[in-house]
Amino acid sequence: MKEISKKVKEIASRLLSEGQVDVFLAWEKGNQDYLTRPLVVRSAEEAERIVFDEYSIHNLSNYLLKFRDGNEKVGLVVKGCDSRGVIRLLEDNQFSRDRLYIVGVCCPGMKDPLKAIKRNSGLLQNIPDDDKADKCSNCAYPNPLIYDELLGSEQEPNVKGERQAKIQEIENMSPDERYEFFRENFERCIRCYACRQACVACNCRVCIFDEMRPQWVGRENNETDNMMYHLVRAYHMAGRCVECGECERVCPVDIPLMLINSKLAKDANEFFGPYEAGIKYEEGSKPALSVYRLDDPDEGFM
Amino acid sequence: MKILSKDKVERVLDKLAESAEVFVPLSRANSSGFYSWKTRNPEKEQLMLETLNVYLSPKNVGFPQTEKMYSIIQSGTEAQIKETFEDSSPRIIFGLRACDARAIRCLDDVFLTRGYEDSFYKARRDNMVLIGQACYEPGPNCFCQAMGVDPLEPEVDIVIRDCGDKGYIWETKTPKGEELTTSISNLLEEKELKAPEAKAFQTQVDYEGVAEKLKGMFEHPIWEDLSSNCQNCGICTYVCPSCHCFDIQVKSWGEEGYRFRCWDSCMYGEYTAEAGGGNPRPTTKERFRNRFLHKLEFFSERYGYPLCTGCGRCIVACPTGINIVNIINEVKEASVDV
Ligand code: SF4
Ligand code: SF4
Numbered sequence: 001m002k003e004i005s006k007k008v009k010e011i012a013s014r015l016l017s018e019g020q021v022d023v024f025l026a027w028e029k030g031n032q033d034y035l036t037r038p039l040v041v042r043s044a045e046e047a048e049r050i051v052f053d054e055y056s057i058h059n060l061s062n063y064l065l066k067f068r069d070g071n072e073k074v075g076l077v078v079k080g081c082d083s084r085g086v087i088r089l090l091e092d093n094q095f096s097r098d099r100l101y102i103v104g105v106c107c108p109g110m111k112d113p114l115k116a117i118k119r120n121s122g123l124l125q126n127i128p129d130d131d132k133a134d135k136c137s138n139c140a141y142p143n144p145l146i147y148d149e150l151l152g153s154e155q156e157p158n159v160k161g162e163r164q165a166k167i168q169e170i171e172n173m174s175p176d177e178r179y180e181f182f183r184e185n186f187e188r189c190i191r192c193y194a195c196r197q198a199c200v201a202c203n204c205r206v207c208i209f210d211e212m213r214p215q216w217v218g219r220e221n222n223e224t225d226n227m228m229y230h231l232v233r234a235y236h237m238a239g240r241c242v243e244c245g246e247c248e249r250v251c252p253v254d255i256p257l258m259l260i261n262s263k264l265a266k267d268a269n270e271f272f273g274p275y276e277a278g279i280k281y282e283e284g285s286k287p288a289l290s291v292y293r294l295d296d297p298d299e300g301f302m
Numbered sequence: 303m304k305i306l307s308k309d310k311v312e313r314v315l316d317k318l319a320e321s322a323e324v325f326v327p328l329s330r331a332n333s334s335g336f337y338s339w340k341t342r343n344p345e346k347e348q349l350m351l352e353t354l355n356v357y358l359s360p361k362n363v364g365f366p367q368t369e370k371m372y373s374i375i376q377s378g379t380e381a382q383i384k385e386t387f388e389d390s391s392p393r394i395i396f397g398l399r400a401c402d403a404r405a406i407r408c409l410d411d412v413f414l415t416r417g418y419e420d421s422f423y424k425a426r427r428d429n430m431v432l433i434g435q436a437c438y439e440p441g442p443n444c445f446c447q448a449m450g451v452d453p454l455e456p457e458v459d460i461v462i463r464d465c466g467d468k469g470y471i472w473e474t475k476t477p478k479g480e481e482l483t484t485s486i487s488n489l490l491e492e493k494e495l496k497a498p499e500a501k502a503f504q505t506q507v508d509y510e511g512v513a514e515k516l517k518g519m520f521e522h523p524i525w526e527d528l529s530s531n532c533q534n535c536g537i538c539t540y541v542c543p544s545c546h547c548f549d550i551q552v553k554s555w556g557e558e559g560y561r562f563r564c565w566d567s568c569m570y571g572e573y574t575a576e577a578g579g580g581n582p583r584p585t586t587k588e589r590f591r592n593r594f595l596h597k598l599e600f601f602s603e604r605y606g607y608p609l610c611t612g613c614g615r616c617i618v619a620c621p622t623g624i625n626i627v628n629i630i631n632e633v634k635e636a637s638v639d640v
């Protein structure tokens with residue numbers, strides 16, 4: 001990783017000094033060994049701060065949304081999962097390919113700084129010793145699927161199947177049990193919307209949850225409104241979620257959002273597939289469920 | 303002095319819970335917060351008096367995330383208030399730390415002073431008793447002392463001091479506290495214990511002069527830089543014990559409805575959205591700047607002390623590693639051209 005870190009720094013500094021990009025998105029080190037955090041770099045000088053290490057977990061494709069309205073050229077580093085986020089944005093017409101310079105890194109699996117800081121905080125109990133990110137043991141695409149330059153050697157997918165087993169378990173529940181399972185989980189939601197903010201697929205300019213006229217989803221923190229929030233979020237993710245795991249990672253109260261997201265991906269594949277979101281970018285390609293056609297075989301969409 | 307032995311803590315809580323809702327630090331589903339003692343599931347949840355603090359602060363007790371205010375009924379073009387839901391049932395917060403007690407003082411100042419009393423907050427607050435725990439071992443992200451809070455003297459009605467196996471020293475500070483102490487005096491013992499030595503803070507920061515300096519830094523380029531990796535997720539404001547912004551909204555059906563208030567966050571775009579479509583805080587930079595100026599400058603100007611109590615929660619919770627201690631340091635170091 002030291003080698004990769006060095007190369008990223010070199011690339012960033014080259015791109016910035018040659019004027020090939022105006023901004024470069026990477027990571028830097030925070031106050032602790034485990035605190036790696038996103039960094040927005042604007043000059044070759046600043047590029048000195050860049051690191052890439054085992055805690056570089058954040059999906060930087062989400063940060064592209066900060067730049068979507070400008071003309072700046074943006075360079076960024078993506079792991080396998082993040083690269084699917086870039087494809088999401090391209091398919092959603094939120095960015096044009098020629099404004100991007102993508103440095104792909106074949107990812108050996110990441111650690112989560114939030115786990116480490118929480119374990120050491122004195123505010124929480126029973127946080128496991130291992131900082132390995134949950135999403136990385138469900139990773140089908142560790143190698144970037146879109147890039148201009150690729151670093152590191154190709155990695156094997158790492159799908160342990162625990163999440164799929166859990167999904168199976170929930171599918172096998174009775175409707176009442178299933179309702180209870182989700183009620184119990186959503187009850188804890190504090191409706192901070194961090195899951196939305198961290199999500200690259202949540203790229204609507206005005207989010208339905210912020211709309212006031214009419215207000216589609218109530219803002220009370222109770223069973224009904226929480227349920228409604230999660231249902232709507234789930235519907236909006238079907239066929240669009242690229243399974244980067246950021247929503248679940250950032251959730252302050254540990255709601256198992258990836259169970260929902262992966263179930264949606266599974267259904268999208270079974271009903272409208274073969275389909276997986278954001279695994280191949282072709283000019284003009286569209287995610288499942290995002291095309292409007294007058295001859296749609298399903299009347300419901302007319 | 304009065305002592306609460308450790309094996310009697312649960313009995314005291316049971317006793318107190320007979321006449322009030324008692325909020326205690328509990329672990330709950332991979333998280334932790336102040337929850338009602340009565341709702342504890344003893345198989346899954348532990349009382350967290352011996353760890354440092356809990357992840358979700360006790361601000362919910364006096365200022366719930368969602369609070370029904372009043373119901374309305376419409377007749378013709380008039381609307382009438384049917385019922386007002388001021389809730390003055392007795393509540394006790396047990397085991398809160400000095401940082402969170404200070405945060406309650408912030409809320410008191412905001413909701414009860416300077417010419418307007420918020421009746422909903424007042425109803426809850428009047429019947430609330432605070433039992434605080436002194437901190438002898440600050441955690442890695444604690445910096446309360448730097449923000450003017452004494453971790454050994456929480457601003458509460460009763461202070462407990464953990465003396466290890468021997469129990470807690472129980473110190474009554476106010477008449478409200480006296481009353482509560484009397485109600486459980488048969489569960490307390492009379493003996494002498496020595497409080498432990500306070501350990502040093504691991505996080506140091508110098509807040510001196512920061513509020514003053516920030517006055518001239520509204521347009522400083524530092525905000526662009528510091529906010530560049532913030533995702534405006536709002537977690538920091540929701541875990542913060544002293545952030546207190548709220549929105550008032552309505553739910554209605556047919557001729558009936560009710561108004562409620564719910565937490566809001568200056569980190570959200572919608573927070574400053576104007577009816578005409580404009581937004582004075584269009585990007586992350588302005589929202590981020592507002593949060594930190596409110597914490598470190600505006601509140602100080604109005605009330606004489608900062609709105610950050612140094613609890614360190616936002617440092618732990620921020621998914622992108624933003625750290626208010628670093629921000630204070632950066633502000634200190636920033637050069638301001640006059
Ligand atoms: S829903 Fe979650 S996993 Fe899916 S793209 Fe958004 S942040 Fe990533
Ligand atoms: S991040 Fe978690 S708590 Fe916040 S809105 Fe999403 S699910 Fe709820």
Ligand code: SF4
Binds near residue numbers: 401
């Ligand atoms: S910030 Fe101070 S009062 Fe709060 S938990 Fe830490 S040491 Fe205790």
Ligand code: SF4
Binds near residue numbers: 609611613614616
């Ligand atoms: S700003 Fe952060 S450290 Fe300060 S009181 Fe709020 S959560 Fe605690």
Ligand code: SF4
Binds near residue numbers: 620623
């Ligand atoms: S928690 Fe961090 S990323 Fe989220 S709004 Fe606060 S400072 Fe920004």
